[in-house]
């Protein structure tokens with residue numbers, strides 16, 4: 001179905017983010033239909049989008065919260081996520097952030113280094129608490145995605161290397177304010193090759209056998225997030241392939257009796273429900289190309305500039321003959337380009353251009369560079 005905006009929305013000043021909460025609900029329903037019968041627990045990765053109405057819908061569908069900063073933990077709590085549905089991950093948690101999460105008695109810390117474990121143990125002791133911990137393991141599994149969003153290789157800063165695991169497990173004996181409850185991994189984002197999750201399952205199976213041989217049973221496994229979406233066809237594929245994704249883990253991950261498996265998805269939950277809506281300021285013709293200059297730029301959506309990522313771009317107001325345009329923003333950087341040689345119907349000043357699949361890692365990564373104002377968020381009813 002072709003993309004349209006509800007009447008009245010365009011009375012707002014551009015640029016703005018538009019969120020289709022009906023599509024978000026459909027996505028969440030599809031996600032839980034695939035996860036629940038298979039016994040998977042889903043935590044939503046707040047880093048993808050932290051807007052209040054978005055979080056409210058996500059919580060209503062029974063997801064937990066995966067946070068990577070103290071402020072995200074606080075945002076999750078104020079959005080009504082129960083502390084025992086909140087996990088806190090991140091390679092560099094500050095003492096203040098850990099203290100906040102300890103005081104809130106969140107369900108689990110995903111710990112990423114020996115030093116972090118020692119500090120968390122000390123801070124938990126000072127609060128007279130016992131913190132539940134999952135070890136984030138770096139499984140050295142290639143996610144076959146953009147290098148900037150690959151996290152599970154030895155070269156990446158994330159997680160505890162498998163070779164360090166014996167020492168970490170030994171150290172746990174002395175960390176009396178910590179309770180080791182699980183293993184955590186996250187190998188990357190926008191993963192479309194599902195054999196990555198098959199390989200990850202095999203790695204986790206090996207790790208579990210290794211731990212069991214040493215007398216450790218961990219009741220929780222967290223396989224992270226990363227499921228990709230179809231940036232090329234947001235209208236034909238608005239809902240990600242949750243069934244196929246969970247089937248991979250169901251088939252290859254050997255779950256122990258009474259063991260819980262958790263996933264922490266961000267992009268696949270919220271990307272397709274959000275669009276960046278902008279107006280064409282000018283059309284400039286050069287020898288080489290036509291530039292469609294929008295009033296939205298890399299300050300609102302940095303993904304194309306930062307990762308060279310593709311987003312579908314549509315002109316909602318013109319019926320003219322298709323022509324190629326370099327679609328750019330107003331920021332003083334040549335990387336402020338949303339797409340090159342994009343075929344659009346003949347485009348003029350004042351036309352409305354939308355950049356699709358921008359609900360994840362769009363608004364949250366916006367900046368005030370060039371003293372730009374923060375774009376408003378508008379929601380469908």
Ligand code: LLP
Nearest residue numbers: 045186189190225226227264265266267361
């Ligand atoms: N869990 C951990 C530990 C993570 O680091 C991430 C994402 C997720 C879960 C959620 O991953 P997802 O399901 O959204 O793929 N700004 C980049 C994406 C960065 C992802 C960072 N970590 C982008 O715009 O593509």
